[in-house]
Every structure is written in structure tokens, then in C-alpha cells.
Amino acid sequence: MKMQRNFLLWATLATAVATPAVGQTALPALGPANSAGLQSGASIPDFSGIWVHPSLPGFEQPPSGPGPVRNRSRRPDGQSNFNQLVGDYTNPILKPHAADTVKKHGEISLAGVTYPTPSNQCWPGGVPYMFWNIEMQMLQQPHQVTILYWSNQEVRRVRMNQSHPARVTPSWYGDSVGHYEGDTLVIDTVGVKSDRPFAMVDMYGTPFSPALHVVERYRLIDYEAARAAADRDAKENFQLLGGGDAGAVVDLNYRGKGLQLHFTVEDDGIFTMPWSATITYRRGVGPWREYVCAENRQEYYNNKESDVPTAHKPDF
Numbered sequence: 001m002k003m004q005r006n007f008l009l010w011a012t013l014a015t016a017v018a019t020p021a022v023g024q025t026a027l028p029a030l031g032p033a034n035s036a037g038l039q040s041g042a043s044i045p046d047f048s049g050i051w052v053h054p055s056l057p058g059f060e061q062p063p064s065g066p067g068p069v070r071n072r073s074r075r076p077d078g079q080s081n082f083n084q085l086v087g088d089y090t091n092p093i094l095k096p097h098a099a100d101t102v103k104k105h106g107e108i109s110l111a112g113v114t115y116p117t118p119s120n121q122c123w124p125g126g127v128p129y130m131f132w133n134i135e136m137q138m139l140q141q142p143h144q145v146t147i148l149y150w151s152n153q154e155v156r157r158v159r160m161n162q163s164h165p166a167r168v169t170p171s172w173y174g175d176s177v178g179h180y181e182g183d184t185l186v187i188d189t190v191g192v193k194s195d196r197p198f199a200m201v202d203m204y205g206t207p208f209s210p211a212l213h214v215v216e217r218y219r220l221i222d223y224e225a226a227r228a229a230a231d232r233d234a235k236e237n238f239q240l241l242g243g244g245d246a247g248a249v250v251d252l253n254y255r256g257k258g259l260q261l262h263f264t265v266e267d268d269g270i271f272t273m274p275w276s277a278t279i280t281y282r283r284g285v286g287p288w289r290e291y292v293c294a295e296n297r298q299e300y301y302n303n304k305e306s307d308v309p310t311a312h313k314p315d316f
Contacts, residue, residue, distance in 0.1 A: 039179075039180040043180075043182075044140070044180055045180075045183050045184075045185070045219070045220055046140070047138045047140060047185065047218060047220070047259060048137075048138060048139065048140060049137065049138075049283065050135065050136075050137050050283070050284040050287075050288055051135070051136055051137065051138070051259050051281035051282070051283065051284065052134060052135050052248045052249065052250050052281060052282055052283070052284035053133075053134055053135075053136075053279050053280065053281045053282075054134050054239060054240040054248055054249070054250060055134070055233050055234070055237035055238060055239050055240065056080070056082045056132065056134070056237060056238045056240065057071065057080060057082060057085065057132055057202065057203040057204075057237065057238075058131060058132035058133075058134075058202075058203075058237065058279065059128075059131065059132075059202065059237075059277040059278075059279065060229065060232065060233045060236065060237070060277060060278040060279060060280060061236060061277065061278075062262075062275075062276045062277060062278060065275075065276060066092070066093050066273050066274065066275040066276070067093075067275055067276065067277055068091075068093075068202060068206075068265075068275060068277045069087045069088055069089075069091050069093075069094070069102060069202055069204045069206050070087075070088045070091070070236070071084075071085060071086060071087065071088070071204070072086040072087070072088050072106065073085065073086040073109070073110075075238070078235060079234070079235070079236065079237060079238050079239070080236060080237050080238055081238070082238040084109050084110070085105070085106070085109050085203055085204055086106035086109050086110060086204075087102040087103075087105060087106050087202070087204025087205060087206060088102075088204075089102040089103040089106065092272060092273075093271045093272055093273055093275045094206070094270070094271065094272070095269075095270060095271065095272055098206060098207055098270045098271070101205055101206070101207050102204055102205055102206055104205075105204060105205030106204070106205075115205065116197075116198055117198055117200065117203055117205070118130075118198045118200070119132065119151060119203070119293070121197070121198060122152060122293035122294070123196070123197060123198055124154060124172040124173065124196075125149075125151075125154065126172055126173055126174065126192045126193070126196075126199075127156075127173065127174060127176075127189050127192060127214045127216075128201055128202070128214050128263055128265060128277075129200060129201055129202060129203075130149055130151075130154055130156075130173075131261070131263070131279050132202075132203060133149040133150050133151050133154075134150060134240060134248045135149075135150035135248040135284060135288075135289070136148060136149050136150065136281070137288055138218075141160075142160065143159070143160055144157055144158060144159060144160055145157075145158040145160060145178055145185065145187075146158070148288075150248065150289065150291055151291060151293060152291065152292065152293035153290065153291065153292065154173075156173050156176060157176070158176040158177065158178040158187050159176070159177050159178070160177070160178050160179065161177075161178075161179050162177050163177060164177055164188070164190055164191075168190055168191035169191065170191050170192065170193040170194070170195075170210065171191060171192070171193055172192075172193055172196070173189075173192065174189040174190055174191045174192035174193075174212075174214075175189065175190055175191040176188070176189040183219050183220065184217050184218065184219045185216075185217070185218040185219070186215065186216070186217055187215070187216040187217075187218075188213075188214075188215050189213070189214045189215075189216070190212070190213050192208065192212050192214075194208055194209055194210050194212070201265065206270070207270055208267050208269075208270055209267055209268075209269030209270050210269070211266075211267050211268050211269045211270075212265070212266075212267045212270075213265070213266040213267065214263055214264070214265055214266075215263060215264045216261055216262075216263045217261070217262045217263070218259060218260070218261050219259075219260055220257040220258070220259055220260075221257060221258050221259070221260045221280075222257060222258075223254075223255050223256060223257065223258065225258070225260075226257070226258025226259075226260070226280055226281075226282055227258075229258070229260065229278070229280035230250075230280055230282065233280060248284055248289070249284060249285045249286070250282045250283070250284065250285070251282070251283045251284060251285045254282070254283040256283065258280060258281060258282045258283075259280075259281040259282075260278060260279070260280045260281070261278065261279040261280075261281070262276060262277075262278050263276065263277060263278075263279075264276045265277075
């Protein structure tokens with residue numbers, strides 16, 4: 001089956017390396033870990049509601065400095081060719097073994113085969129992979145911020161004004177702690193489980209190690225700034241005009257503020273230097289839509305059995 005049809009089908013339906021020890025030493029949390037550093041409720045920015053980022057593969061390049069792996073395969077208009085993901089393995093952020101992994105994934109794409117990723121295999125994505133989601137919703141409470149992602153209804157829970165445990169047990173989404181710095185929500189994540197199938201930070205197969213450390217900064221930006229960021233993103237990433245089957249459509253009549261996520265990634269096991277990227281959200285049209293990534297043991301793109309969890313004997 002041709003690669004273009006494979007990825008188009010996936011986009012329409014789904015969007016339309018070491019084992020860490022239990023007891024990984026955590027990096028210190030950013031910001032206050034006690035009530036002395038708490039921000040008053042009146043000054044906390046309101047990020048609630050549905051936010052849409054209808055572009056794929058998703059990450060926006062930073063204005064300057066080291067950025068994420070980009071797609072070497074481009075459409076005639078210059079956008080990333082989402083039907084053929086070929087990561088730029090020459091990006092200087094990659095250590096040699098990581099570059100080799102990205103190159104091998106790209107070679108699979110060029111051969112006309114869709115390689116497995118968390119999103120097309122219905123596995124948890126972890127951060128920062130899950131930032132590709134075209135729709136998300138944030139729920140703010142004094143003790144916790146909950147972030148909902150459209151694809152497979154994935155959920156993150158961020159403990160507020162606390163530190164990471166002295167020893168972090170690796171998990172699918174890692175240990176996330178947050179605090180406010182003025183008008184910005186800062187989230188610090190470590191302990192993302194790396195001994196997992198499809199362990200990657202992006203759709204190009206870029207791997208990560210137990211040392212992965214991600215810092216997210218969310219802030220509201222003016223309509224003009226959000227629109228300008230969306231226009232820049234449209235030059236890089238494939239745009240889902242009309243939202244596809246996902247139904248995630250930007251409200252073009254909304255002139256209020258947008259939400260911008262700027263995140264930084266560090267991983268001494270994979271990257272030569274820290275790098276950053278941006279996701280710019282705007283308000284969506286309509287209610288929150290339920291989407292379940294149904295596991296299909298027969299992969300549609302290469303007619304083999306999917307690598308999904310399987311019980312080889314009954315539980316009782």
C-alpha cells in the first residue's frame with residue numbers, strides 16, 4: 001500500500017533506550033514548593049476551556065536557537081509532508097546513535113511503509129510527544145492542574161507547588177509538578193518511562209532516555225500574536241483545514257487571547273544540547289469531542305499483527 005494513502009488514512013481517522021531503575025533520582029522542581037511561594041487566586045491566569053492547534057506533526061520551530069527535528073519531506077507549498085515523515089537526522093541536537101535511529105525511521109517512510117508510533121498504535125504518548133494533539137483542555141485547581149488531550153482521551157495531572165520526590169518511579173507520563181510565575185504556568189516533568197514500546201519524543205522516531213527532562217511554560221497571548229504564530233506555523237506544518245474527522249476547528253471569529261506553550265527538552269543520553277519548540281493554541285468551535293483510539297491487531301498498513309498488549313493465559 002502506498003505511503004501517501006497510509007498516512008492520509010491515519011490522519012483522517014486518528015486526527016481528522018535503557019531501562020530506568022525504579023527510584024530514579026529526580027531533578028529539583030522549579031519554583032516554590034511551599035505555601036510561602038503560592039500565588040494568590042486573583043492573579044492566577046485562566047487557561048480553562050478548549051484549545052485547538054490544528055497542525056501536524058505539531059511542533060513549531062523556535063524563533064531562534066536549537067529546535068526540534070524537522071521533516072525532510074516537504075509538500076509543494078513547503079509544508080511538512082505528513083504523508084511521509086522523514087526526520088532530519090543531521091540536526092545538530094542529535095547524538096550519533098539518536099541520529100541513526102531517526103534516519104532508520106525515515107528510511108522506512110521512504111520505502112513506502114508506515115512505521116509504528118504511539119499515536120497510530122494507541123499507546124500512551126508521554127511528553128513531549130503528546131503535544132502533537134490538535135485539541136486539548138486544561139482544568140485548574142489550587143492543588144492540581146489536569147490537562148486533557150483529544151487523542152485517546154489521554155490525561156495528565158500536574159501537582160501544584162510541590163517538589164519531585166527524592167526518587168521518582170518512572171511512569172507513562174512522568175512526574176509533573178507546577179507553579180505560577182506571574183502570568184505563566186510552569187510545569188517541570190521528569191521520570192517518563194523509557195522502557196516502553198515506541199519510546200519517542202516526536203513522530204520522527206527521535207528516542208529518549210531515562211534522563212529526559214521537559215519544562216513547559218504556558219501563557220496567554222494577544223490575538224494578533226496568536227494569529228502571527230499560526231501563520232508562521234502554517235509555513236512549517238500541515239494544516240487540518242476544517243478540522244477533518246476530528247472536528248477540531250479554530251474559531252476564526254474569536255478575537256480574544258490565544259494560549260502559547262513554549263517547552264524546553266533536555267536529555268543528556270540523546271541530545272547534544274537542550275532544544276525548544278512552541279505550540280500555539282486558539283479557541284475551538286463546539287464542545288469537547290470524545291475520541292477513542294481503538295486497537296486493531298491487524299495493522300492496516302503492512303498486514304501484520306499489531307504490537308498491542310496480549311494476555312497469553314486467562315487471569316482466572
